[in-house]
Amino acid sequence: MTNMSENEVGYMIHVNRDLCTSCGLCEAFCPVNVFEMNDGPQAVRPEDCWGCETCAGQCPVHAIRIEASSAAKAAFADREKAAPLDPEIKARYKEWSRVLRDVLGLRWHPVAISLVKAGAPLPDVPIPEERLRFCQSLMAARRGRSLMMPANRHACPDGTSILGLTPMPEKLASGELYILFHKLDSVEAAKRMVHERPCLEPRTVDATVVAPLSEAACEAEVVAIVAQPExxxxxxxxxxxxxxxRHDFHASGYNAQCVETTLLPMTTGEINISFGCYGCRASSDVGDDCMMMGIPVELMPQVIKGLEELGKKAIPQSRDKIYLPPF
Ligand code: SF4
Ligand code: SF4
Structure with missing residues (x-):
């Protein structure tokens, strides 16, 4: 049997009752309390569903399926459009991208990240059909996709609220969910981790935008690079x-893309690194041998000039292993 409910945000929750064992994990893990156990899980607040798939991922018998509805596709239909990106800025971004890829030998595109502030005109960037986590959208952009995601295209309640698109669900703000995921030892530790990360005010951002830097359609705030440690x-x-x-990096293993690669560089004006996090490593194709850096766009001219200088001698000599002992 399938139980199906459609909500205004645009997700349908299917529970296969033939498979369900009424273990209650979906109720416990849902960050926004969509389910109540009443002769099995009932989606009593389907309108609150974010489509994060945490319930489906935790269900031991794969009894849950979350599906986007057509209602979600109407996002931003009547919104004012932004002017195209200034050709000079576009050319600058292309050149930065070329230098980064040529000098470092990057496999993937550097990614331009920007946030559409509440009520601001919209850049001409496609809204995906599917819901994605912010980290997944960033990984897709490094492979060439441009994506604008309003709240109802975001699948991760954590990243979505950190980036100011929605309020923070109570189970995340309190740290409760991190304990269920065995990511931290105690509620006190989880609260500290939540408290020490930056977070934008709810509903101050209408959409996140990611694109290959060389193809950005609007001004970048941060350039993100996914690359090897070297x-x-x-x-x-x-x-x-x-x-x-010398840099004071802030890297924790929590909230890699939303906090460490995006929001920290955006709010501090400094570069920051990230080793990735549980969420992005579990839900994207980021390589085990890769880490990330976020560069505030205002630092890009100095980064590019410095990189060009290092590329003349220091980088090729180091890669030639000129100090390797003669074993
Ligand atoms: S998809 Fe996420 S928000 Fe929706 S019911 Fe499942 S756990 Fe809750
Ligand atoms: S997690 Fe799966 S098996 Fe457990 S109550 Fe929810 S739907 Fe049923």
């Missing part, structure tokens, strides 16, 4: 090439 090391050095400044 490549990230050169970016760190490129940023310091003219100043010698």
């Amino acid at each position: 490549q990230i090391m050169w970016l760190s050095m490129a940023t310091s090439y003219y100043t010698g400044h």
Whole structure:
């Protein structure tokens, strides 16, 4: 039997009662309390569903399926459009992208990230049919996709609320969900982790936008790079090439893309690194040998100049292993 409910946000929740064992995990893990156990799980608040698939992922017998409804596809239909990106800025982004890829040998595109502030005109960027986590959209952009995602295209309640699209669900704000996921030892530790990360005010952002830097349709706020540690090391050095400044990176293993790669560079004006997080490693194709860096766009000219200088001698000599002992 299938129980189906459609909601205004645009998700349908299917529970296969022939498979369901009434274990209650879906009720416990749903960050916004969609389910109540009443002779099996009932979707009593389907209108609150974010389509995050946490319930489906935790169900031991794969009895749950979450499906986007056509209601979600009407997002932003009547919204004012932004002017196209200034050709000079576009050319600058293309050149930055070329230097980054040529000097570092990046496999993937550097990604331009921007947030559409509440009520602001919309850039000409496609809204995906599917719901995605912010980290998944960033990984898709490094492979060439441009994506604009309003709240009802975001599938991760954590990233969506951190980036200011929605209020933070209570189970996340209280730290309760992190304990269920065995990510932290105690509620106190979970609360500290939540407290120490930046978070934008709810509903101050209408959409996230990601695109290959060379194809960005609107001004970037942060450039994100997914690369191997050696490549990230050169970016760190490129940023310091003219100043010698050592970096105070803020990397925790929590909220890799939304906090560490995007929001911290955006709010501090400094580069930041990330080792990835449970969420992005479990839900995207980011390589085990990759990490990330977020660069505030205002630092990009200095990063690119520094990288070009390092690319003349330091990078090729290091890659040639000139100090390798003669075993
Ligand atoms: S998809 Fe997410 S928000 Fe929706 S019912 Fe499942 S756990 Fe709850
Ligand atoms: S997690 Fe799966 S098996 Fe457990 S109550 Fe929910 S639907 Fe049923």
